Amino acid sequence: MFDDLQELYQQVILDHSKSPRNFRRIEGATRIAQGHNPLCGDNLTLYLVMDGDVIRDVSFVGDGCAISKASASILTETIKGKTKAEVEELFEKVRTMVTTGEMSGSNLGKLAVFAGVHKFPARVKCAILSWHAVKAAVAGEAAPVSTE
Amino acid sequence: MSSPTPDWSALRKDFPILDQQVHGQPLIYFDSAATSQKPRIVIDTLRHYYERDNANVHRGIHELSNRATNAFESARERTAKFIHARSVDEIIFTRGTTEGINLVANAWGGKFLKSGDVILLTEMEHHSNIVPWQLLAERTGAKLAYIPVTGDDGLLDLSKLDALLTRDVKLLAMTQISNTLGTVNPVAELCERARKLGIVTLVDAAQSAGHSLVDVQAIGCDFLAFSGHKICGPTGIGVLYARAERLAEMPPYQGGGEMIVTVDFHKTTYKQAAHRFEAGTPDISGAIGLHAAMDYLDAAGRDKIFAHDQALAQYAYERLAEFKNVRLFGPKTGRAGLVSFLLKDVHAHDLVTVADQRGIALRGGHHCNQPLMRKLGVESTARASFYFYNTRAEVDFFLEVLCDIQKFFGA
Numbered sequence: 009m010f011d012d013l014q015e016l017y018q019q020v021i022l023d024h025s026k027s028p029r030n031f032r033r034i035e036g037a038t039r040i041a042q043g044h045n046p047l048c049g050d051n052l053t054l055y056l057v058m059d060g061d062v063i064r065d066v067s068f069v070g071d072g073c074a075i076s077k078a079s080a081s082i083l084t085e086t087i088k089g090k091t092k093a094e095v096e097e098l099f100e101k102v103r104t105m106v107t108t109g110e111m112s113g114s115n116l117g118k119l120a121v122f123a124g125v126h127k128f129p130a131r132v133k134c135a136i137l138s139w140h141a142v143k144a145a146v147a148g149e150a151a152p153v154s155t156e
Numbered sequence: 157m158s159s160p161t162p163d164w165s166a167l168r169k170d171f172p173i174l175d176q177q178v179h180g181q182p183l184i185y186f187d188s189a190a191t192s193q194k195p196r197i198v199i200d201t202l203r204h205y206y207e208r209d210n211a212n213v214h215r216g217i218h219e220l221s222n223r224a225t226n227a228f229e230s231a232r233e234r235t236a237k238f239i240h241a242r243s244v245d246e247i248i249f250t251r252g253t254t255e256g257i258n259l260v261a262n263a264w265g266g267k268f269l270k271s272g273d274v275i276l277l278t279e280m281e282h283h284s285n286i287v288p289w290q291l292l293a294e295r296t297g298a299k300l301a302y303i304p305v306t307g308d309d310g311l312l313d314l315s316k317l318d319a320l321l322t323r324d325v326k327l328l329a330m331t332q333i334s335n336t337l338g339t340v341n342p343v344a345e346l347c348e349r350a351r352k353l354g355i356v357t358l359v360d361a362a363q364s365a366g367h368s369l370v371d372v373q374a375i376g377c378d379f380l381a382f383s384g385h386k387i388c389g390p391t392g393i394g395v396l397y398a399r400a401e402r403l404a405e406m407p408p409y410q411g412g413g414e415m416i417v418t419v420d421f422h423k424t425t426y427k428q429a430a431h432r433f434e435a436g437t438p439d440i441s442g443a444i445g446l447h448a449a450m451d452y453l454d455a456a457g458r459d460k461i462f463a464h465d466q467a468l469a470q471y472a473y474e475r476l477a478e479f480k481n482v483r484l485f486g487p488k489t490g491r492a493g494l495v496s497f498l499l500k501d502v503h504a505h506d507l508v509t510v511a512d513q514r515g516i517a518l519r520g521g522h523h524c525n526q527p528l529m530r531k532l533g534v535e536s537t538a539r540a541s542f543y544f545y546n547t548r549a550e551v552d553f554f555l556e557v558l559c560d561i562q563k564f565f566g567a
Contacts, residue, residue, distance in 0.1 A: 131505070
């Protein structure tokens with residue numbers, strides 16, 4: 009029905025937006041970061057349990073469009089067990105992918121479903137919101153982030 | 157009122173921009189509440205002005221300056237007629253509705269409001285009719301109060317009015333048509349109530365001026381503001397109507413050229429209104445383009461335009477009400493030409509993105525109405541807003557696409 013939209017709304021994205029993974033609060037989280045795009049109405053809160061530089065657990069709650077929710081959901085699956093430095097490296101790769109579509113040699117795994125976003129410039133900020141939030145969280149920044 | 161109904165399909169052909177494809181689909185422009193499209197006559201008027209008449213106004217002696225000045229002042233006269241002002245001197249050209257409201261808040265509010273005074277607004281105001289008053293309240297110690305909105309049906313709860321109209325209220329500012337809900341507010345009735353209590357009134361006519369007949373004397377307001385770009389005119393030009401008595405008591409807004417009589421190193425005397433409130437070179441071409449837009453709209457008939465837009469919105473509203481899992485905002489009947497809605501489990505931005513791929517331009521978001529959105533418990537809505545160049549066939553296609561969107565997102 010919407011063949012041209014399959015690239016943006018891949019099945020994996022629709023699945024994660026309807027049934028987001030790690031969709032819960034973590035009592036005793038060591039870092040909490042908020043991502044808010046007031047124009048869109050995307051409003052996500054990420055919870056991290058950090059052990060030194062390593063992310064032991066991560067979750068999120070909130071509301072937003074399919075892209076922002078799926079992005080946060082897949083983010084939580086991806087970064088568990090990763091270090092601060094690895095998250096920062098991933099952030100750069102994800103940003104490059106969603107703004108340019110470029111991901112050669114990036115080894116992004118499931119995150120590659122967001123490559124289609126670069127053709128929808130108005131939606132880049134939705135895909136990148138949770139990544140800005142997690143980047144702020146691992147850096148220990150407390151202020152809410154926005155990608156608008 | 158007895159003039160025949162315009163040939164809407166012929167008028168639609170006056171809008172070159174509508175004749176195009178977007179993402180391989182015919183463009184359906186349902187975002188006129190954000191900005192309207194422009195008829196060829198407005199575009200041609202701008203081109204003619206810049207190709208033939210462009211010069212600065214009010215100070216030249218040469219031929220082009222005379223032409224530009226005459227055209228600019230003729231636009232002011234046309235505007236006075238457009239909203240039935242008593243005098244051309246009550247028409248101030250601004251950048252738009254927002255600047256008009258800021259002008260009143262600064263020049264009138266700055267002089268007359270003091271600590272403890274109340275500025276009464278409604279909960280359905282656009283940010284542009286909230287934030288200037290908040291800034292004024294911060295400066296003066298005045299307070300804000302709001303006439304509540306009833307809920308999803310989006311009416312003003314006038315049962316609260318008696319309690320709200322205290323002797324501390326100095327200003328009542330309200331929108332004539334809500335950009336989010338499509339509600340048409342009883343502004344004449346409210347202005348009459350206010351006037352009896354000596355309360356100054358401002359009407360935000362951004363959504364009404366190009367979509368219905370607006371008569372400042374019938375409304376009885378002290379101030380009324382609107383934007384050119386929402387009524388088929390260029391961006392960057394707007395109008396503030398201000399009753400002569402108010403203008404006479406107001407200090408200047410901005411200082412500069414165009415608004416002075418004599419300037420000494422330490423003392424300046426100012427022109428009479430409206431020029432006193434128009435510092436600097438104005439948007440000359442904008443005013444001239446706006447003149448063409450007003451002529452165009454009144455040739456079609458704004459009463460006819462209102463009926464057309466209302467019929468489309470009512471049709472869209474009733475068909476949408478038949479959908480499963482839909483939430484509709486605004487009054488069930490008597491709405492202006494827009495429909496605000498949400499589909500369950502489909503975020504407004506996803507909906508707008510998919511509709512765009514079908515050539516349909518919608519708005520999704522908070523519509524510069526964040527406090528109202530919070531009150532209604534939503535982050536955003538999707539909005540389709542109509543004008544006389546839109547057709548029932550476009551609405552039907554839009555409804556089909558919405559059905560497909562519900563299937564696509566499994567909602």
